[in-house]
Amino acid sequence: MDKKQIIFNCGWELFHSKGFKDTNISDIAKMAGIAVGTFYNYYSSKERLxxxxxxxxxxxxxxxxxxxxxxxxxxxxxxxxxxxxxxxxxxxxxxxxxxxxxxxxxxxxxxxxxxxxxxxxxxxxxxxxxxxxxxxxxxxxxxxxxxxxxxxxxxxxxxxxxxxxxxxxxxxxxxxxxxxxxxxxxxxxx
The missing domain is CATH 1.10.357 (Tetracycline Repressor; domain 2)
Known part of the structure; x- marks a missing residue:
């Protein structure tokens, strides 16, 4: 699975369990096993994801x-x-x-x-x-x-x-x- 799909899946899981407001990029990056900066290689913001x-x-x-x-x-x-x-x-x-x-x-x-x-x-x-x-x-x-x-x-x-x-x-x-x-x-x- 490529990194973008992993970020997407982790984002889905966190948004589904915590909601939009209580999910942040560092939570998504941590769950995906990537650096926060790597997140921005795939999505310009939490909103776009x-x-x-x-x-x-x-x-x-x-x-x-x-x-x-x-x-x-x-x-x-x-x-x-x-x-x-x-x-x-x-x-x-x-x-x-x-x-x-x-x-x-x-x-x-x-x-x-x-x-x-x-x-x-x-x-x-x-x-x-x-x-x-x-x-x-x-x-x-x-x-x-x-x-x-x-x-x-x-x-x-x-x-x-x-x-x-x-x-x-x-x-x-x-x-x-x-x-x-x-x-x-x-x-x-x-």
Whole structure:
């Protein structure tokens, strides 16, 4: 295994167990069996290593979500499961939880956009589902195809303001908003 991969693995282990703030470069170097200066031959900062680790962790998580879903469920139930799994992972995984770190979020968001561009598997998933549901007549015909994903993109915006909304209520709020959106899009009657 090359040094960069060893640094990556040690960084992942430390970020996963201690979180971003409580992990420092000297901890990573010590665990990797390298000098601190050697770390900088591979990564310009702790943040850059973390961002790379975050992207990989997020990809693994999203893949697990997609593999666990029954795509034949009704739209409201399926979206509810996606949101619940997303919230659960964000709350239980110290690496993914850093998405909510106000000191790190903007840089992480920029790095994510730089590296991933439009390649977001969850967004691709629900965009594909909207097309499928529209073709099947399970979703409203009067809403433009380009507008449909914007409903869920708006949840991501709300997600970045959870502290202002109130952390205590936030997970339940997102679940309800996703449900209300889907009920509105499917013209759900109960």
């Amino acid at each position: 973390f961002f790379e680790i975050y992207i990989k962790e997020n990809e693994k998580f999203k893949k697990r979500i997609v593999e666990s879903l029954d795509m034949n469920q009704d739209p409201v139930t399926l979206v509810r499961q996606i949101v619940e799994q997303n919230i659960g992972a964000m709350n239980s995984n110290k690496i993914l939880k850093e998405w909510y770190n106000r000191d790190l979020f903007r840089e992480l968001e920029h790095y994510y956009e730089e590296v991933k561009g439009d390649d977001d598997s969850i967004r691709s998933l629900y965009t594909g589902l909207f097309k499928k549901w529209k073709a099947e007549g399970a979703i409203r015909e009067d809403i433009d195809d380009e507008l449909l994903p914007a409903f869920f993109d708006s949840l991501a915006y709300i997600d970045t303001h959870k502290e202002e909304i109130g952390i205590r209520h936030f997970p339940q709020l997102i679940q309800y908003l996703a449900e209300f959106i889907m009920k509105g899009l499917t013209d759900f009657k109960k």
